Amino acid sequence: MKHDEVLKEYSEKLSPALLQEIAASVPANIAKEKLIKILEEAAGLYSRAKINAGECVGLVGAESIGEPGTQMTLNTFHLAGVAEMNVTTGLPRIIEIFDCQKEIKTPMMEVFLKAPHNTIDKVKKFAAALKETLFGELVSEYSLNIYEQTLTLKINETLMKDYGFTDIKELAKLLKTKSKGFISETKDYLIIFTQKDKGGENLKEMYGLKEKLKVVKIKGIKGVKQVLPVKRGEEYIILTSGTNLKDILQLSEVDATRTYGNDLREVYEVLGIEAARQAIINEVYKVMEAQGLNIDIRHIMLVADIMCASGAVKGITRYGVVSEKASVLARASFETPIKHLINAALEGEVDRLTSVVENVMINQPVPLGTGLPGLVTKMK
Amino acid sequence: MDISKHLLVPKHTKLSDVDKKKVFDKYSVTVKELPKIMKDDPAIHALNSKVGDVIMIERESKTAGRAIYYRVVIDG
The missing domain is CATH 1.10.1790 (PTS-regulatory domain, PRD)
Known part of the structure; x- marks a missing residue:
């Protein structure tokens, strides 16, 4: 527009949204004087619509x-x-x-994906990969052998393949950091843990190991309990129950500008x-x-x-x-008054009565509206 | 991860000392009266700000189109 500098002059008096609206609705070849008149009128109306001090x-x-x-x-x-x-x-x-x-x-996230990844097939696959899977879900049987001091876990074969693990050794690897002090062996669909130093109070430890292994995360994002791909407008997004914004924004497929929880x-x-x-x-x-x-x-x-x-x-x-709040009385008027009053008394707090509630309590004009301005006189 | 591009995060800029003074004069406020922002706030990580700096925030506002807000950096 040719009167950009005129509009700029009013950027202090009018909000950007209003200026834009005015610029869009006046004819492009409007005379400068007319535009100023319009802006002047708008600025007057705008300042009258503003909230007054003391409201x-x-x-x-x-x-x-x-x-x-x-x-x-x-x-x-x-x-x-x-x-x-x-x-x-x-x-x-x-x-x-x-x-x-x-x-x-109900913590939840809306996960948006970047362009090549937001087709229905890819979204479904990605959603399944996001879901947090714990090791315990794959185990069909735990057996503790007290005599030999071993813990044998039987893995559900079909579930394991569903979750994308082809070899049981991959699984055993993931458990390594959580099972210190134990030697692990794999056999068919069994994982066998044997304690390194036998003797003493190790039944408890083996029990602890079992519980620890149950909650080992083998896949997905921590905290994401459920996933649901849905269509939103033109694209597919993933709704999740459970949130973990920090980790999800770091994934390269995720559109980190729109995803939120x-x-x-x-x-x-x-x-x-x-x-x-x-x-x-x-x-x-x-x-x-x-x-x-x-x-x-x-x-x-x-x-x-x-x-x-x-x-x-x-x-x-x-x-x-x-x-x-600075005032004791104002705090006391909200909840648990006695607690606030006793603490204030113990600490020797002073209430300057500068706000509303405390002045209502002692029956004085509140600093609102016409009660706000004070009177200043010159002392001789 | 660059969070400054996120839709929820408005533009943050650090004010120079001259601009800071202008803001204080314009609104006749002191540093203490400004709203605060923590020093370790993720949105101002890149600005290398220290305690006492004033951050200008350009918000997208539904009512005004664009709104300017100021926050002073405090020790969190």
């Missing part, structure tokens, strides 16, 4: 998310017999996100605080949308910003963001 955005946000939230539980419906993965939705999921819980109920703590650890903030917004918005609720995204953005302001993801709990 209680947090309270409005809480109401705007809370009220539709009350309707959410009533609209639960379940999808019987749909070949999708079961994911927590609705209120339980919202609580999970906002409290930033350590263990979420729904475990916020993991997103924070692997992709950083800004990604976690975006993930919170996306996840909450997805739940709300699925329930047919219409919440302005700005409210969710505010909550996400607060949760991520300290550099780590903090839940809206008494251990999270509330614990960082």
